[in-house]
Amino acid sequence: MSWQMLTVPNHQKIVQLLDYESRCNIRQCSKDDRDVVDSTKLRFEKFRISEKLSKWVQEKTTIRVEIDSFTIWLTGKEDLTKIDRGWKGEPIEELSEIKHENRFEILQKLLPRFSRNGVIEADTVEIDEINFAPPESSKFKCSNLKLHSISNPFAVEWLKKTTEVSGSLKKLDVRCWGQDEQLWPEIAGINVSESLLSELNTNCNDEQLENLKAMNLKITASAVTVDGAMRKLEKFLKYGKKSDRLELSIEPPREFQLAGLSIPRYLEIKMLKKPDEISFVAKILGGFENVHGILDPRKIEIQLNWGFFQIICFVYEGEEKPQPCRLYPF
Amino acid sequence: MAPKKNSAKRPQPSTPKPSAPARIVKVQSSDGHILQADVRALLLSSTLAATIKGYDDENKPLEKLEVNNVVGFTLKLVLEWCEKHKEDDPAIAQAEKDKKNIFIPSWDRHFLTKLPMGNLFDLITAAYHLDITGLINYGCKTVANSAKGKSTEEMRELFGIPEPWEQPSTSTATWDD
Numbered sequence: 001m002s003w004q005m006l007t008v009p010n011h012q013k014i015v016q017l018l019d020y021e022s023r024c025n026i027r028q029c030s031k032d033d034r035d036v037v038d039s040t041k042l043r044f045e046k047f048r049i050s051e052k053l054s055k056w057v058q059e060k061t062t063i064r065v066e067i068d069s070f071t072i073w074l075t076g077k078e079d080l081t082k083i084d085r086g087w088k089g090e091p092i093e094e095l096s097e098i099k100h101e102n103r104f105e106i107l108q109k110l111l112p113r114f115s116r117n118g119v120i121e122a123d124t125v126e127i128d129e130i131n132f133a134p135p136e137s138s139k140f141k142c143s144n145l146k147l148h149s150i151s152n153p154f155a156v157e158w159l160k161k162t163t164e165v166s167g168s169l170k171k172l173d174v175r176c177w178g179q180d181e182q183l184w185p186e187i188a189g190i191n192v193s194e195s196l197l198s199e200l201n202t203n204c205n206d207e208q209l210e211n212l213k214a215m216n217l218k219i220t221a222s223a224v225t226v227d228g229a230m231r232k233l234e235k236f237l238k239y240g241k242k243s244d245r246l247e248l249s250i251e252p253p254r255e256f257q258l259a260g261l262s263i264p265r266y267l268e269i270k271m272l273k274k275p276d277e278i279s280f281v282a283k284i285l286g287g288f289e290n291v292h293g294i295l296d297p298r299k300i301e302i303q304l305n306w307g308f309f310q311i312i313c314f315v316y317e318g319e320e321k322p323q324p325c326r327l328y329p330f
Numbered sequence: 331m332a333p334k335k336n337s338a339k340r341p342q343p344s345t346p347k348p349s350a351p352a353r354i355v356k357v358q359s360s361d362g363h364i365l366q367a368d369v370r371a372l373l374l375s376s377t378l379a380a381t382i383k384g385y386d387d388e389n390k391p392l393e394k395l396e397v398n399n400v401v402g403f404t405l406k407l408v409l410e411w412c413e414k415h416k417e418d419d420p421a422i423a424q425a426e427k428d429k430k431n432i433f434i435p436s437w438d439r440h441f442l443t444k445l446p447m448g449n450l451f452d453l454i455t456a457a458y459h460l461d462i463t464g465l466i467n468y469g470c471k472t473v474a475n476s477a478k479g480k481s482t483e484e485m486r487e488l489f490g491i492p493e494p495w496e497q498p499s500t501s502t503a504t505w506d507d
Contacts (some may be wrong), residue, residue, distance in 0.1 A: 010455065014473045022474075025485055029489075045430075
C-alpha cells in the first residue's frame, strides 16, 4: 500500500503527530496532502513572540515570532518593515521582503495564518520583552505560559489574551515588574495545576494561597500570615512531586522572631545548621505522608531577611556544590 | 559507595496475573488464510470484540471469524501485535488517542520500524478497520517519526508520492486548478 491509499483519518492522525516543519514539507508533496494538512488540527509545541530594541537606531525593533523551528523576523521602524523567514534560526534570503507597513500591523495580519478559528494552539506560549498590546485578531490556547519582561501596562492584556480561551494552565511563569497589583487578581483567577512561578510582589492572602493547586510554587505574598505559610508547607509535603519546589516569601508582623516559629511537631527534623535569629536550615526526614509516595527527605530553609520571611522546601539531594566566587568586574 | 535511595518509589517488577485458560479461535483473512488467535488478543479490536460478544450473547459456538478487509500477511502482523498486548489495560491506549506525545515501548518500536513503509501502511489501515487504538497510535507515530526532519523531496521518496507531473490528472492531482 502507498501513502496515498491511506484513509483520510489515518493521514490526519499522522500529520497531527508531525512538527510544524514536517507539516509544511508534506503539505507541498501534493494537493491531496495540502488538503489533509489544512484540515488537520494544528497545535504547535512552542509559540514565542519577543521584541528586541536596536542598539544603534532609535525606535527600530525586531519582533521575532518563533513557531517550533520556524522563525519570522519583522525588523523596522515606523512604516517600513523587513520581513525575514527561516528554519532553525537561519533566515532564507529568497523568502525575505520589504513592506511599507508598520511591523505591528503586519504582525496583526500574520498571526491569524497560524490560527484555527482565530485561536493559536500551542503546548507552550512564551511572550518575552514585548512593548506592545496583544493582537486583537488572535487568541491563544496553551498548557504552559511564560510572560517575561512585558512592558507596563501590557502584561495584564497579554495574560488575559493567552488564558481567556482555556482558563486553566499546567505551568505559568510570570516575570513582569511594576504591574504586580493588576496582575495578581488575574493570576489568582487562573487554575494553574502544576507550576506557578511569579516574581511579583503579590497581595495574595491565606485563602488564595490555600486555593493554589500548583505545588511547584514561587511566590511573594504580602498578605499571607505565618500560620498560612506553615499550612502551605504541610500541603506541599503531602501533595508535592519529586521535582516540585516551594519558595514562599511573606511579610511577617514586625515583632515576629524566628525562635517563635512553631514547626509542626509530628515532622521528624534534623538540623543541618545551628539555628539563629535569621535562618533555620534542616532536613525533614519523616512524619508526613505524600500522596505520590515520595518519601525522600526534604530540605527546608527558612530565612528572615529585610522584613521578609522566606520558606524554601524541596527534595534533599545531598550536599549542594558550593557556588564559585564571582570576582569583580563580573 | 553511595547509599541506596528509598526503594519505595521505584517501580516494582510486575507479577504475572493468574490468567484464565486461553480460548483459541480461527480467524480467516480476505485472501483465505486461516490463522489462530487467543480471544483475549482479539478483544483489543473493538470491531472483533463486538462480533465475539454477539456470538457469546446468543450462546453460539464461535469457530471462525472472517476478516474480509485484511489480507493474510497483514492479519498475521495484527495478531502478533495483539497477542503481545493482550494483557494491556485498554485505558492506556485510549488515553494516548488524542495526544501528540505518544511513547512507543521498545518491543513495539522494534516490531514496527523493521517493517517496510508499504507494510506499515497496510498495518495501520488494518488497525483502523479493526479499530485497534493502540496499534493505530504506535503505527502513526512510527510513520510520523520517520518523516520528521525530512524535506519535501525526501518525503516523496519515503512515502512513494509521485511528483506533480507524474500524478494522474484527477481533480486533486495538480497544483494549478
